[in-house]
Amino acid sequence: MDKQVLQNSLDSLVTEYVANNPRSREMSERAKESLPGGNTRTGAYMRPFPIYIERGEGVYFYDLDGHRLLDFVNNNTALILGHAHPAIVEALQDRVAKGTAFSRPTALEVEMAELLRERVPSLERIRFCSSGTEAVLNALRVAKGFTGKRKIARFEGAYHGVGEYALVSYVPPLGPELGPADRPRSVPSTAGLSPAVLEEVVVLPFNDADACAEIINENADDLAAVIVDPLHTGAGTCLPVDGFLPRLRELTTQVGALLVFDEIISFRASPGGAQGLYGVRPDLTCMAKVIAGGTAGAAFGGRADVMELYDPTSGAKIPQSGTYNANPIATVAGLVTLQTMTPDAYEKIGALTQRLGAGLESVFAEVGVEAQVTAIGSLFRVHFLPRRPQNYREAAQDDKLLQDYLFFWLLNRGIHWTSGGNVSLPMTEAHIDRLVSEVQNAFQQF
Numbered sequence: 001m002d003k004q005v006l007q008n009s010l011d012s013l014v015t016e017y018v019a020n021n022p023r024s025r026e027m028s029e030r031a032k033e034s035l036p037g038g039n040t041r042t043g044a045y046m047r048p049f050p051i052y053i054e055r056g057e058g059v060y061f062y063d064l065d066g067h068r069l070l071d072f073v074n075n076n077t078a079l080i081l082g083h084a085h086p087a088i089v090e091a092l093q094d095r096v097a098k099g100t101a102f103s104r105p106t107a108l109e110v111e112m113a114e115l116l117r118e119r120v121p122s123l124e125r126i127r128f129c130s131s132g133t134e135a136v137l138n139a140l141r142v143a144k145g146f147t148g149k150r151k152i153a154r155f156e157g158a159y160h161g162v163g164e165y166a167l168v169s170y171v172p173p174l175g176p177e178l179g180p181a182d183r184p185r186s187v188p189s190t191a192g193l194s195p196a197v198l199e200e201v202v203v204l205p206f207n208d209a210d211a212c213a214e215i216i217n218e219n220a221d222d223l224a225a226v227i228v229d230p231l232h233t234g235a236g237t238c239l240p241v242d243g244f245l246p247r248l249r250e251l252t253t254q255v256g257a258l259l260v261f262d263e264i265i266s267f268r269a270s271p272g273g274a275q276g277l278y279g280v281r282p283d284l285t286c287m288a289k290v291i292a293g294g295t296a297g298a299a300f301g302g303r304a305d306v307m308e309l310y311d312p313t314s315g316a317k318i319p320q321s322g323t324y325n326a327n328p329i330a331t332v333a334g335l336v337t338l339q340t341m342t343p344d345a346y347e348k349i350g351a352l353t354q355r356l357g358a359g360l361e362s363v364f365a366e367v368g369v370e371a372q373v374t375a376i377g378s379l380f381r382v383h384f385l386p387r388r389p390q391n392y393r394e395a396a397q398d399d400k401l402l403q404d405y406l407f408f409w410l411l412n413r414g415i416h417w418t419s420g421g422n423v424s425l426p427m428t429e430a431h432i433d434r435l436v437s438e439v440q441n442a443f444q445q446f
């Protein structure tokens with residue numbers, strides 16, 4: 001496909017977007033007076049300005065300019081039941097009238113912890129917090145406290161929120177400063193990171209078990225934990241190759257480091273999360289998004305002997321207060337979500353996602369566009385690459401021009417996605433087929 005022709009088509013789509021969204025444009029200008037660059041969530045920004053959303057209902061949201069968009073992003077996977085699901089709305093309305101937060105526990109947190117333990121056997125003990133960032137921060141802290149070691153290993157490219165360790169080698173620009181593929185260097189991904197953090201973070205290459213073994217063994221004496229998003233979602237949803245996660249399990253056990261699964265997105269993949277799908281039992285797990293049903297809530301947990309460091313009855317070696325830990329709003333929304341996500345519900349969205357994956361694959365083959373489609377659980381991702389990426393460096397070579405073109409093509413036609421997305425429970429085959437046919441239209445004109 002001719003790059004210049006594609007760039008011209010993208011320019012026309014952006015012009016059309018600007019013309020069709022005057023109210024969002026105005027709001028983004030107004031926002032710049034109060035928020036840096038008009039923004040308060042880096043990932044919510046887009047050029048030339050973001051669409052401002054008014055409300056959501058089921059599979060759609062409505063923007064300030066009155067467009068209805070079929071949403072395959074669902075607040076970055078958090079809304080597995082779609083927008084304003086009636087069961088969530090009812091439970092929240094009921095809860096709000098009874099009080100939204102207290103300084104002593106409610107029975108809801110016990111019920112929620114029991115439900116999570118039932119679904120995820122590795123969660124022997126759980127604590128709640130308010131965001132995925134906090135869940136990761138606490139899991140890494142307890143890993144250091146429990147092992148008495150000071151280093152954390154993480155995978156190049158992965159996203160684990162905005163804590164100190166998480167912002168090392170998070171989607172770093174490709175270049176020689178990253179070091180060899182099998183021995184990535186720790187690079188800062190934010191201003192204001194202290195050099196000690198860079199020194200304490202060891203960076204691993206995803207899906208290269210032998211390289212991981214070398215690096216982990218070299219750092220054995222200092223390594224407190226290896227944190228991994230088992231589906232490598234932030235780096236492009238590069239699925240683990242056969243045996244990779246079990247090997248990480250073995251390696252961490254051998255060196256006395258804890259294996260931490262960041263299941264903040266991947267928990268969506270099955271009733272028991274990615275650990276259920278792949279049959280690997282981590283020492284600790286971080287969760288957020290789906291488990292708070294579209295509100296601000298999160299959790300971390302795992303081995304009882306490790307989580308004991310938080311136990312106030314034996315001295316609480318780690319204090320973890322939080323005004324909104326296990327607040328009733330997040331907890332009730334999470335409970336309703338998990339209760340609605342029965343095995344049949346998972347089967348339904350899994351089948352829709354497979355239909356979507358197969359549909360997109362056949363469209364790309366038909367229109368002659370080189371693309372890789374990954375579909376797992378209710379998550380899907382498209383890469384414009386000649387072969388399926390196995391790690392961040394491969395995924396990062398995706399064709400940005402093609403992605404931008406497809407993004408604006410779909411947005412201007414009432415579909416919201418970002419290089420893929422996720423399926424929500426209220427979706428039907430008709431919604432899936434609409435996306436597939438719009439992708440086909442996007443490329444048929446070339």
Ligand SMILES: Cc1ncc(COP(=O)(O)O)c(C=O)c1O
Pocket residue numbers: 076130131132133134136159160161162229233234262263264265288289298
């Ligand atoms: C894998 C992963 N870890 C951690 C986080 C951070 O979660 P939060 O945004 O709730 O702080 C995210 C958020 O997108 C995530 O996708």
